[in-house]
Amino acid sequence: MSDALTLPAETRERAGKGASRALRREGRIPAVIYGNKEDPTPIHVEEKELVKQLDTGHFMNSIVMVEIDGKQTRTLPKDVALHPVTDRPIHVDFLRLAKNAKIDVEIPVVFVNQEASPGLKKGGVLNVVRHELELVCEADKIPSEIELDVTGLDVGDSIHISAVSLPAGSESAITDRDFTIATIVAPSALKRAEGEGEEGEEGQTGEGMEPGETAATEQGPDDDAAEEQEEKSE
Numbered sequence: 001m002s003d004a005l006t007l008p009a010e011t012r013e014r015a016g017k018g019a020s021r022a023l024r025r026e027g028r029i030p031a032v033i034y035g036n037k038e039d040p041t042p043i044h045v046e047e048k049e050l051v052k053q054l055d056t057g058h059f060m061n062s063i064v065m066v067e068i069d070g071k072q073t074r075t076l077p078k079d080v081a082l083h084p085v086t087d088r089p090i091h092v093d094f095l096r097l098a099k100n101a102k103i104d105v106e107i108p109v110v111f112v113n114q115e116a117s118p119g120l121k122k123g124g125v126l127n128v129v130r131h132e133l134e135l136v137c138e139a140d141k142i143p144s145e146i147e148l149d150v151t152g153l154d155v156g157d158s159i160h161i162s163a164v165s166l167p168a169g170s171e172s173a174i175t176d177r178d179f180t181i182a183t184i185v186a187p188s189a190l191k192r193a194e195g196e197g198e199e200g201e202e203g204q205t206g207e208g209m210e211p212g213e214t215a216a217t218e219q220g221p222d223d224d225a226a227e228e229q230e231e232k233s234e
Helices: 017-025 047-054 188-202 223-233
Strands: 005-011 028-035 038-046 064-068 071-082 089-096 102-112 125-128 132-138 146-149 158-160 170-172 180-185
Touching: 005 047, 017 028, 017 089, 028 047, 038 047, 038 064, 047 089, 102 125, 102 180
Parallel strands: 005 064, 028 089, 102 146
Antiparallel strands: 005 038, 028 038, 064 071, 071 089, 102 132, 125 180, 132 170, 158 180
């Protein structure tokens, strides 16, 4: 489970583009807490502390206790708007969590025991279809990651959501299909070698083609931006 984080904050007296820009010049980031049938609470947080927590890599999957005047509000980060040029945070949305709440979260997938996969040992490639799983989790039981064991998997084998044992308090948000998470595929070099072998058996020219003919392959057909992004985040 992801560790709970604590983020000190102060309430915002003024809203709007000008007030938000003034806060950013002071090293503060405007934010808002919403949800749980309560009025939104406009706040601002210290940029350095926010960036520090973002750099943990699991900020978006963690319970964040936003502390205002000694009182803590249990939240889940829902969106962090970034400056389109500098990638600095410019606004944060926090979802206020009720007790025993269930929430949708994106949890990263980690593949373990790759050395025990016959398909990977013979040169196969792990083709990851989903790097994250969309789960419905109890708010106090959000996993930091989902480990998937590839022991015994050979070329052509796949991992589907039905084969994954999710931790207690979590379930897949997608329930209408048994979707694929990853597949072990043959490397392109092996595929080319197999294709050349088949071509050699059938002849260098395809059926109905003249010597020297080849099959055709299909081919398929700043500052203003930053200000616009900031306006959307107010």
